[in-house]
Amino acid sequence: MRLVIDWDGTVTVSDTMDLIVREFGDADLVDRFSDAFIDDSKPLPVTLQHVVASEMATIKTPLDEVVDWLLENVELRPGFLELAERERPLLLSSNLRQLIQPLLDHFGVEADLLANELVSDGESGWRVHFGGEICPVCGERCKRPKLPPGEVVYVGNGYSDRCPALASSRVFARCGLARYLDTIGSPYEPFGDFHQIAAALERPA
Numbered sequence: 001m002r003l004v005i006d007w008d009g010t011v012t013v014s015d016t017m018d019l020i021v022r023e024f025g026d027a028d029l030v031d032r033f034s035d036a037f038i039d040d041s042k043p044l045p046v047t048l049q050h051v052v053a054s055e056m057a058t059i060k061t062p063l064d065e066v067v068d069w070l071l072e073n074v075e076l077r078p079g080f081l082e083l084a085e086r087e088r089p090l091l092l093s094s095n096l097r098q099l100i101q102p103l104l105d106h107f108g109v110e111a112d113l114l115a116n117e118l119v120s121d122g123e124s125g126w127r128v129h130f131g132g133e134i135c136p137v138c139g140e141r142c143k144r145p146k147l148p149p150g151e152v153v154y155v156g157n158g159y160s161d162r163c164p165a166l167a168s169s170r171v172f173a174r175c176g177l178a179r180y181l182d183t184i185g186s187p188y189e190p191f192g193d194f195h196q197i198a199a200a201l202e203r204p205a
């Protein structure tokens with residue numbers, strides 16, 4: 001079994017991409033895309049890559065300043081550090097590697113990380129490179145093709161977790177992902193923090 005965990009809103013209490021775009025970029029754009037995310041049963045009217053690229057392009061602050069701010073403002077969900085130490089999870093994120101790895105280093109977390117890449121953080125706005133394959137199921141560069149082979153326990157909360165959750169053997173979900181799975185009648189276990197997940201992993205699904 002491999003434990004695969006989403007980052008924003010799952011490990012972190014608040015979505016850190018929303019936090020930094022609101023702090024350093026165009027907060028109105030976050031609100032506009034949040035409205036687009038509200039329908040829990042339908043796909044987005046644009047690709048998730050378009051949302052990420054558009055929001056990041058409004059940030060003109062150097063990366064290290066943004067990372068310093070994040071280190072002061074991020075809050076991790078209780079139990080994550082303990083579970084990560086026990087399971088060495090794969091973190092699978094639509095956010096940028098350069099915004100996640102410094103936080104993992106700061107908190108002493110040893111985990112594997114697959115995320116998107118910041119290409120440049122210049123005055124003309126941040127530019128992002130989206131790696132990975134096109135998913136044969138949803139047609140986007142989603143997280144599903146990045147799942148490890150074999151049995152996966154997936155933990156997530158949002159839109160980007162829909163497709164990979166459906167490919168996983170066991171799912172822990174909250175917020176929008178939970179509502180989506182309710183809508184389509186797909187099983188999951190709700191969670192509030194990672195202590196609950198650690199306890200649930202001791203029991204068979």
Ligand SMILES: [Zn+2]
Pocket residue numbers: 135136137138139140142143144145163164
């Ligand atoms: Zn997909």
